[in-house]
Amino acid sequence: MYGHLWRDRCGQCEIPYPEQSRAAYIKQDTIRFDDKLITCPHCDGYIRPDIVWFGEALPVQAWQTAEEAAANCDVFISIGTSSLVYPAAGLSQLAKQNGAQVIEINPDPTPNTIVDITIIEKAGVILPLLIEEITAL
Structure with missing residues (x-):
């Protein structure tokens, strides 16, 4: 995006x-x-x-794809973000409104109240373990 x-x-x-x-x-x-x-x-x-740098608009097609994915997912994983910079920060809210479970992976958890599961760890540490678990299913 x-x-x-x-x-x-x-x-x-x-x-x-x-x-x-x-x-x-x-x-x-x-x-x-x-x-x-x-x-x-x-x-x-x-x-x-x-x-895209701060203050620049997101590419329209990339934003539309992200919105559609967030609106139609079962699980939304937010990785390494402050959850404060919009419009991207609104994607987790969109997912939640449409019934998704929201998981946050961040060494510094955010005060985001819609998060269902918080994993307090660096993405580089936890993501390989999550991928290993998912592919083992």
């Missing part, structure tokens, strides 16, 4: 910028940090990570 950190796009015309993709840096096992900003070959806008 918030984009893809390992992809780039033009901040002005929104065209994906694959020429300098971060995926290439991962394959090379090195990351170069240059002082020079990369510009778009189409419009001269600056190339930026393909993610």
Whole structure:
């Protein structure tokens, strides 16, 4: 919903910028940090990570997909969030209104009163264990 950190796009015309993709840096096992900003070959806008920053609108299709999933799920798992930043924070409420059980995974539990189960742990610790349990069923 918030984009893809390992992809780039033009901040002005929104065209994906694959020429300098971060995926290439991962394959090379090195990351170069240059002082020079990369510009778009189409419009001269600056190339930026393909993610949503604070204050920017979420992509419409991604938001609609998230809303539909939250409205139709049996279990909603909120992972590592403060549950304070909207509109995403409203997804757990939407799920709850439609009968879902809400599970929160967070080392610092939130004061969210709609949570049914709170797992006080880091996502990197608990998620592999949950996946192991689910796949064993």
